[in-house]
Amino acid sequence: MNENMLNPEQYSHEPIEELRLRPSSFNEYIGQRKVVENIDLMVKSAVKRKSAMDHALLSGPPGLGKTTLAMLISKALGSELHVVSGPAIEKKGDLAAVLTNLKPRDVLFIDEIHRIHISVEEILYSAMEDFRLDILIGQGASARTMQIDLVPFTLVGATTRSGLLSNPLRDRFMAHLHFDFYQDDELGTILNNNAKKMEVSLNQDANLEIASRSRGTPRIANRILRRVRDYSLVNDHKTISVDDVKKALELLDVDSLGLDSMDRKILKVIRDYYNGGPVGIEALCATLGEDKQTIEEVHEPFLLKEGLLLRTPRGRTLSDKAIDHIN
Ligand SMILES: Nc1ncnc2c1ncn2[C@@H]1O[C@H](COP(=O)(O)OP(=O)(O)OP(=O)(O)O)[C@@H](O)[C@H]1O
Ligand SMILES: [Mg+2]
Known part of the structure; x- marks a missing residue:
């Protein structure tokens, strides 16, 4: 078994502070009202x-709270959480081993489930539907199917690209919950809670400035808060001011809309190499020298949401807003 596959300890690689900022109850879990209401009912x-x-x-x-929610679900159910990363499951037997080790009502969290290998995915079908494993043993004429009963469990799948899930797999999830980018006031609440946990004082303007430049993403808001805290601490400021935020964001190369250097590079490449677009994603990634998955999953969603990038049948195009911004 690939030793990275079963990684309940994955989160202990996060800096201790990051762990501390992770909400430990639904009360601390801000926003995503629709998702939380559905989950609350199901739990x-x-x-x-x-x-x-x-x-x-x-x-x-990424970074909108999927893993955090899975942790809260298992806690609310009083059951154990088993964490597995989709692409790290190499063989059917690996997944079978995980499934047969579950206790009744445990939660199996499969991260990046859209990247699970198809042959591995197939054993999920009967596991999800009938709590049963159908395993083919032997080859040719002597091949037969062995069935193993599983205990009732909950599969929580997380994906940054639900469109890439196969239909049979998608259909077996009874609830499809979509996470949206957070509003600035929600990020503001998260930042205030976390400033308290970090025992720093953050004034209201500073809070608003961080919130509005965090790309609607709590993980990014937390990351910025930490750098801003460093800046203010090193400079012996008692309270974090909007000035500290601006200086720290300059160091992080985050601009007024919250774009980082890669976001801006994407917009500039489309402007300078493709006349503002349209350009196909393959060509764009080749010019950028970046991996397609990173561009599509990490950078594009926010650029599209902000109306900086437009998707057309012939490829990506810059909006007037994007052109104004990078000029
Ligand atoms: N609703 C929320 N309220 C407060 N903090 C949150 C919330 N959602 C996420 N966070 C913070 O953001 C961090 C990142 O969230 P999380 O790891 O759950 O994201 P994710 O959706 O699983 O991302 P990825 O797709 O990259 O795995 C958490 O450690 C937590 O501190
Ligand atoms: Mg996650």
Whole structure:
């Protein structure tokens, strides 16, 4: 078994501070109201029925709280969370081993489930639908299927690209929950909570400035808050001011819209090499020398949401807003 596959300890590689900032209860989990309401209902129903919660698919851009929510779900169910990364499961047997080790009502969290190998994915179908493993043993005429009963469990799948999931897999999730970028006021609340946890004082203007430049993403807001804290601490400022935020963001190369250097490079390449577009994603990535997946999953969603990048049948085009911004 690939030793990176089963990685419940994955999160201990996060800096201790990052762990501390992760919400440990639904009260601390800000925003995503629709998602949380659905999950709350499903959890409460499962508890009343004394059975496993329905399988749920969580989709949306990175850093919006999918993993955090999976942790809160298992906590609310009083069950154990098993964390597996989709692309790290190399063989059917690896997944079978994980599935047969689950206890009743446990939560299996498969991250990046859209990148799971198809032959591995197939054993999920009966596991999800009938809590049963169908395994083919032997080859040719002597081949036969062996069935192994599983305990009722909940599969929580997370994906940054739900469109890449196969239909049979997608259909087996009873709940499809989509995460949206956060509003500035929601990020503001998260920042205030986390400033308290970090025992720093953050004034209101500074809070607003960080929130508006965090690309609607709590992970980024937390990252900026930490750098801003460093800046203010090193300069012996008692309270973090908007000035500290601006200086720290300059160091981080984050601009007024929250774009980082790669975001701006994408816009500039389209302007300078492709006359503002349209340009196909393959050509764009080749020019950028960047991996397509990173561009599509990490950078594009926010550029599209902000109306900086437009998607047309012939490729990506810059908007007037983007042209104004990079000029
Ligand atoms: N709703 C929220 N309220 C408060 N903090 C949040 C919330 N969602 C996320 N965070 C913070 O953002 C960090 C990143 O969230 P998380 O790791 O859950 O994102 P993710 O969606 O799993 O990202 P990825 O797709 O990259 O795995 C968390 O450690 C947490 O501190
Ligand atoms: Mg995650």
